[in-house]
Amino acid sequence: MTPTQYAYLAQFLKERSGIAIGEDKRYLVEARLGPLARRLGLAAVADLVGRVSAGDLESQRLVIEAMTTNETFFFRDGGPFAAFTDVMLPELLVRRATERRIRIWSAACSSGQEAYSLAMLLEDCAPRLAGWTVEIVATDLSSEVVERARAGLFSQFEVQRGLPIRQLLKHFTQEGDRWRISAALRARVQFRTLNLLRDFSALGRFDIVFCRNVLIYFEEATKSDILARIARQMAPDGYLVLGAAESLVGTGAPFGPHAQHRLLNVPAPRSTAAIAAAI
Known part of the structure; x- marks a missing residue:
């Protein structure tokens, strides 16, 4: 993923979900979006970001959901x-x-x-x-x-x-x-x-x-x-x-x-x- 693509993805996530990702979150992006890209039959995360930037609504939805943290459990923290x-x-x-x-x-x-x-x-x-x-x-x-x-x-x-x-x-x-x-x-x-x-x-x-x-x-x-x-x-x-x-x-x-x-x-x-x- 090029710096330009990463910057686009960061702006997209901020505007659509409020999630803020800096340069230090590249590992997280790869960990979350790599499996999604493979599931969609894409060679790399860069190809997935390309779909998002091209306006593919399903890819946009899937990327937002993949980047959302859903950690939870019953009676969390008490x-x-x-x-x-x-x-x-x-x-x-x-x-x-x-x-x-x-x-x-x-x-x-x-x-x-x-x-x-x-x-x-x-x-x-x-x-x-x-x-x-x-x-x-x-x-x-x-x-x-x-x-x-x-x-x-x-x-x-x-x-x-x-x-x-x-x-x-x-x-x-x-x-x-x-x-x-x-x-x-x-x-x-x-x-x-x-x-x-x-x-x-x-x-x-x-x-x-x-x-x-x-x-x-x-x-x-x-x-x-x-x-x-x-x-x-x-x-x-x-x-x-x-x-x-x-x-x-x-x-x-x-x-x-x-x-x-x-x-x-x-x-x-x-x-x-x-x-x-x-x-």
């Missing part, structure tokens, strides 16, 4: 889910007692483990939620992983990563060497393909937004823009949950820390449109 059960949900049950409705967004949901983890926790709280409407909307850029998430079918390796055996036996049925999550939990989650760079106002307003481990791939200006638009989609007393390696420093995002929970670790903002947690 802290966000403990905060959901111990802090966010109890507080919202008090504050939303009149409307009895809570909306949750799992942005960058990948193959669905985060959204299904939340659904399992809601199922555990079913007696407290009787008469309530609790929606989970889960979105991702990759249509391929969204379809996988919607199917709710996971490998043995995937269910062994973070999923307590109690939850596995309660909510999953074995199908050959894979495990299918229950129809009831699949029905709890609305999966959609969505690019965070595009307008997402049609999703409506949310009380809780999990946007974890995706902002780290964006440049500062893109990250600031996404956070500002997320803020506009949130209730004034809502919760934004970030990844442990993510920070609001320098973004100007209108979020403040939750004073009651030791795991919420975000610098104080100029305004407090919502509460943010880096867990």
Whole structure:
């Protein structure tokens, strides 16, 4: 791949997906796109980039999906889910007692483990939620992983990563060497393909937004823009949950820390449109 082709690819990925790749990411590009090029019967990544630059829509889609990181697992990092059960949900049950409705967004949901983890926790709280409407909307850029998430079918390796055996036996049925999550939990989650760079106002307003481990791939200006638009989609007393390696420093995002929970670790903002947690 020539320097000109690499520069084109970097600009293409930035404009279409927000992913920023520098010269130091050539190894990653080759590792992600090499297998795709071979699968398409092409001799080299350069030929694949040629298709992308020529406007081949399928090649463009496949390249974006190949370059998107879809690392995830059930109850990842633990802290966000403990905060959901111990802090966010109890507080919202008090504050939303009149409307009895809570909306949750799992942005960058990948193959669905985060959204299904939340659904399992809601199922555990079913007696407290009787008469309530609790929606989970889960979105991702990759249509391929969204379809996988919607199917709710996971490998043995995937269910062994973070999923307590109690939850596995309660909510999953074995199908050959894979495990299918229950129809009831699949029905709890609305999966959609969505690019965070595009307008997402049609999703409506949310009380809780999990946007974890995706902002780290964006440049500062893109990250600031996404956070500002997320803020506009949130209730004034809502919760934004970030990844442990993510920070609001320098973004100007209108979020403040939750004073009651030791795991919420975000610098104080100029305004407090919502509460943010880096867990």
